[in-house]
Amino acid sequence: MILLHTLLLVFALAPSMQEMLSEYRLQLKANALYEHRAYRGAETAFRHIAALPEQKSNASASFNLACSLYMQGKYPESATLFALSTKPDSKQSEVRVKAIFNEGNALAMIAVGSNRKTEKQILFRQSLHRFKTVLLTDPGDNDAKINFEIVRRYLDELEKPEQASSSKPEKQHATPPPSDLSQDTAERLLKNAQQDESALMQRIPRKGNAAARGGKNNQDW
Numbered sequence: 001m002i003l004l005h006t007l008l009l010v011f012a013l014a015p016s017m018q019e020m021l022s023e024y025r026l027q028l029k030a031n032a033l034y035e036h037r038a039y040r041g042a043e044t045a046f047r048h049i050a051a052l053p054e055q056k057s058n059a060s061a062s063f064n065l066a067c068s069l070y071m072q073g074k075y076p077e078s079a080t081l082f083a084l085s086t087k088p089d090s091k092q093s094e095v096r097v098k099a100i101f102n103e104g105n106a107l108a109m110i111a112v113g114s115n116r117k118t119e120k121q122i123l124f125r126q127s128l129h130r131f132k133t134v135l136l137t138d139p140g141d142n143d144a145k146i147n148f149e150i151v152r153r154y155l156d157e158l159e160k161p162e163q164a165s166s167s168k169p170e171k172q173h174a175t176p177p178p179s180d181l182s183q184d185t186a187e188r189l190l191k192n193a194q195q196d197e198s199a200l201m202q203r204i205p206r207k208g209n210a211a212a213r214g215g216k217n218n219q220d221w
Contacts, residue, residue: 023052034068043068059085059095066099070106075113079106097137101144104130108151117158124155 030045046065055061066081085099104127111123131148134141 023049023055030064030068034064034071037071039068039071043072059087059099063095063099063102066102066106070102073109075106075109079103079110082106097134100130101134101141101147104128104134104144104147104151108147121155121158124151124158127151128155 026045026049030042030049033039033042033045043065046061046068049055050058050061050065052061062081063085066078066085069075069078069081082099082103086096086103107123107127107130111120111127114120114123128148128151131144131151134144135148138144
């Protein structure tokens with residue numbers, strides 16, 4: 001009877017094991033595509049993973065998909081998914097902080113691409129709030145400090161009172177500051193994000209590693 005019970009248990013677990021192996025292979029494929037900068041393919045693979053019933057409440061699944069979208073310049077959708085990964089979860093607190101940071105990046109990039117001053121201001125304020133949240137969690141986070149300062153300066157420029165011209169009052173515009181500042185900010189954000197693209201993604205643990213590597217780049221961003 002003991003052997004029979006054992007065989008029945010193995011038989012019952014077999015489908016579950018197959019599903020786990022299939023998911024694991026898909027995760028490896030998605031990681032490989034991301035690391036080779038094949039972001040569109042990585043996005044497709046991560047969407048499959050995030051759609052799995054057991055992954056729908058997993059912050060890492062949304063985080064990985066958001067990173068692949070971010071690297072393609074799909075900032076609005078990536079910001080939404082990063083926000084989904086920021087829900088408090090003691091088991092994934094590290095992912096949550098990284099998601100808040102990357103949401104701040106995405107919001108800043110949306111602002112940079114906007115032509116509407118009011119929208120820019122709102123988005124940059126939201127971005128500042130995300131970086132401030134990270135700094136409240138870890139005051140020594142230099143990456144958050146750098147990005148907070150970049151966005152704060154840009155927002156200050158946007159919110160400077162416009163000087164009225166007595167000779168040509170019609171020339172006043174409710175537009176963003178000079179394009180060179182906008183370009184500098186955009187290039188800075190992109191440069192920081194791309195210095196270590198694979199570091200944006202929450203990876204599964206490798207054999208011999210004490211913990212999974214991943215999350216935001218701790219070098220410069």
